[in-house]
Amino acid sequence: MKSPEEVLKHAEELRWQLPQNLHDRIAESIHGEAARIAGRSITRRGGNRRLAWQQKLDRILTNPWTAFPIMVSVLGAILWITIVGANVPSAMLATLLVDQGHALLADWFVAAGAPAWLRGLVVDGMYLATAWVVAVMLPPMAIFFPCFTLLEDFGFLPRVAFNLDRIFQKAGAHGKQALTMAMGLGCNAAGVVATRIIDSPRERLIAILTNNFSLCNGRWPTQILMASVFIGTLAPKGWGSSIAALSVLLVALLGFGFALLTSWMLARTVLRGEATSFSLELPPYRPPNFWRTLYNSLIDRTLIVLWRAVVFALPAGAVIWLCANIPVGDASLAAWFIHLTDPLAWTMGLTGVILLAYIVAIPANEIVVPTILMLTVLVTGTSGGEGAGVMFEADNETVRAILTAGGWTTLTAVCLMLFSLCHNPCSTTLYTIYRETRSVKWTAVSALLPLVMGIALCAIVAAIWRFLA
Amino acid sequence: MEDALKHLLDCDESGRGATLESLAGALSHTRKHAAEILGQLRGRGLAVAAGDTHHLTEDGRLYALQVVRTHRLYETWLACTTSTPAADWHREAHKAEHHLQAAEVDSMADRLNNPRFDPHGDPIPTRDGRLPKRALTSLASWTDGIAAHIAHIEDEPESIFRQAEALGFAPGTRIDDSRHLADGSIECRVEGRRLIISATVATLIHVTGAGPEDTEEVGLIRLSDLPVGGDAVVHGLAPSCIGPERRRLLDLGVVPGTRIRCEFASPFGTPRSYAIRGALIALRDYQAERILIHPPGP
Numbered sequence: 001m002k003s004p005e006e007v008l009k010h011a012e013e014l015r016w017q018l019p020q021n022l023h024d025r026i027a028e029s030i031h032g033e034a035a036r037i038a039g040r041s042i043t044r045r046g047g048n049r050r051l052a053w054q055q056k057l058d059r060i061l062t063n064p065w066t067a068f069p070i071m072v073s074v075l076g077a078i079l080w081i082t083i084v085g086a087n088v089p090s091a092m093l094a095t096l097l098v099d100q101g102h103a104l105l106a107d108w109f110v111a112a113g114a115p116a117w118l119r120g121l122v123v124d125g126m127y128l129a130t131a132w133v134v135a136v137m138l139p140p141m142a143i144f145f146p147c148f149t150l151l152e153d154f155g156f157l158p159r160v161a162f163n164l165d166r167i168f169q170k171a172g173a174h175g176k177q178a179l180t181m182a183m184g185l186g187c188n189a190a191g192v193v194a195t196r197i198i199d200s201p202r203e204r205l206i207a208i209l210t211n212n213f214s215l216c217n218g219r220w221p222t223q224i225l226m227a228s229v230f231i232g233t234l235a236p237k238g239w240g241s242s243i244a245a246l247s248v249l250l251v252a253l254l255g256f257g258f259a260l261l262t263s264w265m266l267a268r269t270v271l272r273g274e275a276t277s278f279s280l281e282l283p284p285y286r287p288p289n290f291w292r293t294l295y296n297s298l299i300d301r302t303l304i305v306l307w308r309a310v311v312f313a314l315p316a317g318a319v320i321w322l323c324a325n326i327p328v329g330d331a332s333l334a335a336w337f338i339h340l341t342d343p344l345a346w347t348m349g350l351t352g353v354i355l356l357a358y359i360v361a362i363p364a365n366e367i368v369v370p371t372i373l374m375l376t377v378l379v380t381g382t383s384g385g386e387g388a389g390v391m392f393e394a395d396n397e398t399v400r401a402i403l404t405a406g407g408w409t410t411l412t413a414v415c416l417m418l419f420s421l422c423h424n425p426c427s428t429t430l431y432t433i434y435r436e437t438r439s440v441k442w443t444a445v446s447a448l449l450p451l452v453m454g455i456a457l458c459a460i461v462a463a464i465w466r467f468l469a
Numbered sequence: 470m471e472d473a474l475k476h477l478l479d480c481d482e483s484g485r486g487a488t489l490e491s492l493a494g495a496l497s498h499t500r501k502h503a504a505e506i507l508g509q510l511r512g513r514g515l516a517v518a519a520g521d522t523h524h525l526t527e528d529g530r531l532y533a534l535q536v537v538r539t540h541r542l543y544e545t546w547l548a549c550t551t552s553t554p555a556a557d558w559h560r561e562a563h564k565a566e567h568h569l570q571a572a573e574v575d576s577m578a579d580r581l582n583n584p585r586f587d588p589h590g591d592p593i594p595t596r597d598g599r600l601p602k603r604a605l606t607s608l609a610s611w612t613d614g615i616a617a618h619i620a621h622i623e624d625e626p627e628s629i630f631r632q633a634e635a636l637g638f639a640p641g642t643r644i645d646d647s648r649h650l651a652d653g654s655i656e657c658r659v660e661g662r663r664l665i666i667s668a669t670v671a672t673l674i675h676v677t678g679a680g681p682e683d684t685e686e687v688g689l690i691r692l693s694d695l696p697v698g699g700d701a702v703v704h705g706l707a708p709s710c711i712g713p714e715r716r717r718l719l720d721l722g723v724v725p726g727t728r729i730r731c732e733f734a735s736p737f738g739t740p741r742s743y744a745i746r747g748a749l750i751a752l753r754d755y756q757a758e759r760i761l762i763h764p765p766g767p
Contacts, residue, residue, distance in 0.1 A: 062733055274552060
């Protein structure tokens with residue numbers, strides 16, 4: 001009979017004699033046994049071979065010659081449907097909410113005998129900003145996201161991730177990031193939510209932090225306006241719109257490049273040690289359930305994102321109106337700020353007006369252009385505006401006249417396009433990033449990283465431009 | 470000071486005495502600085518001098534073992550739960566060993582199920598300060614033609630360790646058909662591929678003989694070498710596949726006996742898609758390299 005101590009000692013000695021990879025072997029045999037039990041008790045209908053037409057489709061969609069033309073044309077088609085399809089409802093919403101709604105609400109306030117400052121704050125500030133965001137944001141999102149979800153359900157999107165994975169692997173990221181970035185073209189907040197499809201923690205974080213480099217639909221209008229008003233007019237007659245479209249495309253591609261570059265940097269520095277494991281399932285193709293998809297993507301993506309945008313747009317509208325209307329000394333708060341930041345903005349090729357517009361428009365990129373126009377009119381005193389603190393839009397010629405009066409050059413437009421691509425995400429997106437990562441640190445990184453990059457980029461471009469000019 | 474203790478432990482274990490010069494060399498400090506540290510150790514009763522050489526006291530030995538335990542456990546933790554590159558394990562652990570408390574180390578060991586070996590194959594000292602000795606042979610002096618298992622890979626110098634790691638070596642990797650070449654390098658078969666291990670890398674690798682129970686599986690190849698359209702049966706995962714990566718593959722059903730078929734490749738050649746248990750799974754090249762399979766029958 002051995003004493004307990006002896007038994008323990010003996011066990012301890014034996015422990016060291018076991019093979020080194022014992023744990024792995026046990027885990028492996030448990031998994032193997034589970035698979036054997038499952039194999040014995042489950043009978044499958046039909047063969048194990050995949051259906052012939054699915055195999056054929058897979059071969060076409062992943063063939064080096066056909067894969068890329070198909071992917072590019074599908075993305076192009078979705079963007080085209082979104083832009084063309086959203087035009088009409090967007091214009092209707094703008095007429096309804098911005099033109100008629102604004103006038104109607106203003107009349108009511110006058111009829112009720114409300115003081116001018118209250119009418120300005122609530123109607124010109126809060127209501128107008130929110131109406132603007134809804135009119136610009138809702139129609140494209142209601143078209144873009146259902147299209148996307150249909151493709152996802154059909155099984156096309158996983159193949160896109162599969163085809164592009166190699167590029168993202170080089171950058172230390174996951175092929176599915178291609179999908180979340182494409183989603184970001186609709187809305188960055190939705191793109192950030194979509195990173196849930198990436199189950200490896202490191203790659204998911206990379207996808208979240210770089211989603212902002214996808215030009216969202218709140219920024220497309222800024223890009224298109226700048227391109228057509230300033231860059232398109234440089235081109236010879238008849239080529240204007242093509243050159244403008246090309247320059248917007250170039251900015252979008254630049255965003256794609258920045259996303260890869262930032263992913264690469266993040267994967268090699270701060271995120272080096274985060275856990276990672278690649279996996280990507282290619283589900284069988286199946287006809288999507290049209291109505292359920294439509295309902296889900298409207299509720300899950302469009303309405304939730306829209307609601308958050310509205311919540312953030314209300315206070316922003318108030319701030320914009322207050323900036324333009326609170327006098328400090330002999331000028332408004334906005335005028336003081338613009339005057340003070342003009343030198344700094346000059347080194348970035350921008351103007352103080354743009355900086356202020358970006359600060360007050362943190363909640364939503366949609367209102368950047370209306371705010372810029374309103375502030376420029378306010379500062380230069382040119383006619384054409386709707387009054388201090390009232391945002392407005394105008395046709396291209398008027399915009400050009402107003403902005404040129406504000407001291408704008410082609411350089412300003414180019415730098416604004418770059419800064420619009422490369423600046424902190426809107427507050428809806430930031431809030432979403434916080435919700436998804438639960439980390440103040442990563443939220444701060446996602447805000448500061450593109451901002452610092454944007455400031456540096458604009459400053460470099462402006463310096464080179466002025467050196468050459 | 471922890472580094473000095475480790476050096477004294479090394480010297481005591483190997484039977485050569487630590488001298489002032491060897492310590493100064495190990496710490497890459499001046500002799501004066503090394504002498505100061507030795508003085509501190511003697512003052513705390515952790516080391517004694519015997520003529521020219523210095524040795525640890527029993528207290529000093531326990532303390533040094535605790536430091537080693539922290540270092541090796543931390544390396545294991547990095548390997549099993551994070552995706553820190555293997556080449557960084559040593560440096561990260563070297564930083565951590567100075568500030569981790571004994572209680573933290575013990576709870577880390579509990580969470581990892583009290584591992585016995587670190588990812589380099591070094592034994593981890595137990596809680597009560599026991600460190601078993603093992604008889605290992607360097608691969609450089611291993612007899613030609615006898616199957617061997619890698620038991621330990623030295624992690625310093627880092628540049629050479631990187632080479633070993635790039636070859637996909639890990640403790641447990643089996644080496645067959647080894648043959649010394651004229652320049653001291655070794656030609657051998659590892660996981661279905663013929664490799665040449667340079668003489669410098671071979672000195673970092675320590676091996677033991679293959680046990681009687683594991684006979685060589687003839688004709689194993691790696692999944693990444695399976696042509697598109699080929700059928701195969703999974704033999705197992707390579708020992709170098711660890712941490713989250715290994716768990717993920719097991720969860721997908723990549724276990725011994727699973728039938729696997731390479732369906733098609735992406736336009737860039739990697740990833741490739743494999744039919745596993747009725748699902749179509751995309752795996753990158755580096756993952757498929759670590760899955761050993763029985764090639765398709767004739």
